[in-house]
Amino acid sequence: MFPERMRALRRGCGLTLGQLADALNEMDVSYNQKKNTRSQLSKWECGVNTPTYLDIRQLAEFFDVSTDYLCGRAIKKVDLVETLASSADVCFGVQKLDTKEKGELYELIKGFLKGRKERGLRGTVEENGDMQLNLENFDEEDDRC
Template identity: 45%
Template structure:
């Protein structure tokens, strides 16, 4: 029996200081933007990626990444990018403009809150519907140009 050849994709990731120039700042900004502690981020990553039990994330490990003392592995950067819903290039500082598609964020499994109030699944759906309806209505609105505007005196005196 003839077996087809097996091809392996070799990926290299340069773990040098230069590649992680913006990483500490971006990681801290993403974490503090969600109002979570280092310990909470570590717990969330461990919960989201349970298959990596031999190398669970810790608050001190993430703190070292944020301070630029240590650099995370490729897999850790990928986990963080997935958790925060950003690209690895954004997280490492290779690209500056990171936009977030709210529709994808609302349907993702990422915990969301508004003014520190957690959003339940039905809240997320309702907010999604409100934004979608607003944008749909905005696109279909006709712009009315007024040539002139008249003042109406209702006879009330202040």
């Protein structure tokens, strides 16, 4: 699962393996001082070699995802109705929502879903064509295993 997730994240950012290696090498991280190479990253994406925990941590930080996500662990589903109705803290970025705001958010989502159903737009973002990957810097040679 790691190779597929890494490749998808890199391609989604429009980076070649060489560009990703350079970007990782420019990161100021105290826990991982070794230099990354295009060849090394290619071997990770192809499943030939496995990155260390520190490498995975650096990739997760770069792509702003969790190490669990990169390693393919299942993402827990969250029931928004239950969460918004509970006394649990709900935050948007760094702003904590109060009870009234959680109720307003519930009504917004409910209205959005009702409108989407009425318009017959029940597909996913990808199916509706609203999501486009940046393939400007796509290099097929970087993606061969």
